[in-house]
Amino acid sequence: MAILGYLQHCTPHGKYSVVAAGSNAQAVWAGIGRALEPDLELQSHEAVVEALASRAPLELALDCDAVPDTEGIDAIMALIEDLPNGVSLLIACRSRASFQVGRLVAQGIASLCDPERLAFDATGIRHLAETLEVSHSHADVLRILEVTDGWPHVVSSALRKAAEDNCGLSGAFENWRLRHGHLFNEFIADALKHVSEKESDLVFKLMSGSYLDDRQQLQALEEQGLFVVHTPDGYRPLRALSRSRIYDRYGRRVQTVTPMQVRLFGWFRAEVDRRPIDWIRRRDRQLFKYLALHPSGSVSRAELGQVFWPGAEKHLVAQSLRTACSNIRKALAQIVGFDRVDSYFRAGDELALDLENVIVDVNGFVAHVNDGDEQYERGEVRAAYAHYRSAGRLYRGNLLIGDAHETWVGTLSAILEHRHVMVLERLSEIAAELDYQPTVEADLPIASGS
DSSP states (O other): OHHHHHHHHTOSSEEEEEEOTTOOHHHHHHHHHHHHOTTOOOOSHHHHHHHHHHTOSEEEEEEESSOOOHHHHHHHHHHHHTOOTTEEEEEEOSOSGGGTHHHHHHTTSOOOOOHHHHSOOHHHHHHHHHHHTOOOOHHHHHHHHHHHTTOHHHHHHHHHHHHHTTOOGGGHHHHHHHHHHHHHHHHHHHHTTTSOHHHHHHHHHHHTTOOOOOHHHHHHHHHTTSSEEEETTEEEEOGGGOSSSGGGGGSOOOOOOOOEEEEOBSSOEEEETTEEOOOSOHHHHHHHHHHHHSTTSEEEHHHHHHHHSTTOOHHHHHHHHHHHHHHHHHHHHHHHOGGGGGGTEEESSEEEEOTTTEEEHHHHHHHHHHHHHHHHHHTOHHHHHHHHHHHHHHOOSSBTGGGTTSHHHHHHHHHHHHHHHHHHHHHHHHHHHHTOOOOHHHHSOOOOOO
């Protein structure tokens, strides 16, 4: 699905070919030919290379339903070696071992998009829950991240089922397992049709709650893409694979951190568990605001020096930053304790907020507007409407009203205000088109107080 979405929306020169399980070289070549032109017959490696070269620039996606046979793998590996200039190859396959992915990445020939890169993080889960209007708390987000490992198939299925059944995020995973667990088991069983009996038996043991202490067995399953992940603590099965809690034996569970809520729309407010942070100095508060305005939550010391102490000597800037960082840590520690400050704020070569635990309203607004714009341009207006509604709820006044005179606020404030006006216009347009009844809460700005 990721490849199809990419080819459809992100590249004008994409072609898509399905490689069936056990495909030999002739089947691989024939599939590539049909992807290029419906009636094109390619029967040799040389013919494939020539056909691709004549159509450059081109991005060819090979979606392996399962692993091709040895001859089919050799054909694809030969194509990688002889790929013409201007032609890129995207390969989707459960098993990275079959295509010697480690060697290709090490040689700089390939880039790996592995389960870690595809997985949901806390921000992504929260974003989807907001879009689907599934009620949730920060603890709910962290819990579903823990029990699913961010597995896209599981997270998206659980949240969509929760929206369908009017269920909160706290019970989303259990609700999904109860109602769609049999479909999930069928999905797993289908993936095991084309693997060895030994590997299949090991996966079924994990599904039943058995514990495997053989690192080599777990590593072999991970290399074949059979529902095992590699973590800093070693190899372990994806937690959603089993209904049992046996996964606790594979590593420590996530320690819940109470999130910090940061409001930048309207009057600034940063609080933990509804307790506002009592800043020591105005400058410390401004530095924190500046960090929160950056989508990554991270800013270099050099940039901060240029913004807040322009023209000052470097050693004076460095001293000022050290003082500000110390004060920020003290202010946070008054609420969360010094042992947990690093869960929210860190000061290294860059000053950074941990956006897993620091929830910034502007980031949510921009993410929903971006998704809404993308869906709107595709003509998927119902999906766009959901994102625009979520964005509308977050906009509670112009950006940092108390700092509107600051140059680092003014430009961004105008951009966000313009995007908010566009959101309201499109909400009205889509509501009229679909005969929706807009609600004041969702579709109008909410006045903010001090």
